[in-house]
Amino acid sequence: MSEVRIPSQSAQTTKLLLESKRPEISEIELTLFENCNIVCDFCFHDKKSQVGLSKEEMFSKIPIMDEFLSRQQNRVKIAQINVVGGELFQDRWMERLNQDYYELLIETKKSFDKYNLKMKVVFVSNFLFKKKESVKELIDKLRDYGIDTHLIVSYDFEGRPLSKSYWDNVTYFGPEYICSVNLVGTSGSIKKFIENKDNNFKYFYKNFNIFFDDFIPDNGSDDLIPSDREFSQWYKYIADNFPLIQPVADLINNQNNSMHCLSLNKVTIFPDNKTSNCRWHRYKQTDFNTKLNLKDNSGMMQNFIDEMGCLQCEYFSRCGFRCFTQWDWKNRKRDMEICPMKSFFNHIEGKQD
Template sequence: MVDVLAEKKGPTKEAHLILFEKCNLRCSFCHQDHDSTVGLDADEIMRKGIKLVEQSDLEAPIVINITGGELFTDDIPDWMFGYYHALGEYLLNNFKRAKLVFGTNLVYENVWRVERLITMLNTLSDRELQTVSLATSYDPAGRFNPAQRELFFKNLERVGMWVDTVNVVITKQNIEVFLNDREGDEVKDLAYDYDLYFDHYIPSERYEEHQPTESQIRQLYLKLAKKYPLSYPIAAWKKQAFNETTCRSTKIINKDGVVTTCWSEAGKDAVLDEGQGLAAKHAAEERFIEHYGCLSCEYYQRCGLRCFLHHSFVEGSTTECEIKLLFDEIL
């Protein structure tokens, strides 16, 4: 199998360890089973780390996203944090150039446990080659009630020094909020203080409710270019002549310990086998770049080429690329 975008994807690999899916929030666009306790087991947590090490190039630079569900919710017992620490230490001891990122919604009272975990792991890391950080999400629509939003910002003040990115999911509902200037003044602060990244919605079984069209996404980006030019990917498009692809062929170890790809996350036509998932993704990449003539596009090196999983869920036969039209306007 030839990866036609290998050079465009860059040298850094990416992995996603989903330790379990149990969560204290009920985000309307999330595909996970928030009541599931599958994977909520100390031995299973370590087995996932071992599996990743056994199947990876330990010399290559890698970003390892460690998530739930919600790892840090108040009903997670203290002793589980010992296993989070053991997992992080194991990964740091094996991957020479690693960035460990713990994903969290920041909606819980016992934030001191998170501070302790990240501080302790950072003392173990090689500061020149390894980092340990947090990533969180802020969505004006479909994530928080007012009390949860207040707690989010309270905790962000406490752990913000370790927050790597704040993601916003590109759903139809979030796009509508931004286009109508209803996102709130706090988003301006997030864009200034953090890497505010607008991330593609992973289609779930409710994708028809949440999945935006290509045109809607372009309208969002146009708005962001004017109002939040420091947000990503807008800032990267404007500053950098070369940008790697949005998709890194992420290796996922899911709550059951199964090694899959991002294609296993989709509620429609899920592919749980890693080899089959990669084959499906490569086929989608080839269809995409042939359909839009990406290799001959003047913006090819600057463009992240979007999320191929997203594009496979969006109907349409036009060969006119909305992102190319966007670049024509903002560059």
């Protein structure tokens, strides 16, 4: 049995060291339910689960959000709710759930007002729904109530079916409603991306903001995790060919960046009301090298900083780091001696590793 790594510093010390890197926005990852109408390679949700679908279950999350927001006042000015499923906008129960979403968020706004925080909301969707007018009505009503509300479109390089409805919705909502098109950086999607043969992606890049999310591993997903070398090649390819893609664009253009991970300012609320600042509660110690703490990510952060030599790195202020959960995953392929992020910065600065 391999040895579990214990962080060299206390959680509080780690957070103090990273204070300058803490994002200036807080985030609530509001996972209402896992039920979904499609299967994606990178998603391990229970597609048939009914947990969280009732209005009562949704509203039971309000006190959890209120408690989190109470701790964010005087730390940030903006807090964003990422409303996710499963798939939120399924035609079979669109009208009922959209009304529930509206009432849930209107009620939640009282907490934002109480703690003097600006409220932002994004709905994450696979965009395969047909009742687009109902989705637009929901967003317009929330905006009329003073809530900054947008959509995030999910796109998959590895073959998720794209129906006529998908493209109708993309055209119908456009940049006014779609704040970004999000992709997930699995090993396979990175390879497809670097082949540069996807005309759909080129359309998105020309017309929308693009965000490439790190893949957050789950049990049985080892083959989806990019190796260090793949990760480094991925970022370098973005810089050379698609430099407007976030979060890489900020790394190219800014000398000071917050870290990409929001876990210092974040709570994830699961359908059954369990919470974490990052990881799924089904994770086990055997998945990770660092001692697992579902409530606090600072142990993995500290071990990342120690191993990568971040505090001594010339790019510390500029770097956004990596997904700490992915980095610490025990069965990830580690095939570079140099930090992949440092190699990326050397590349854009024209330096040798």
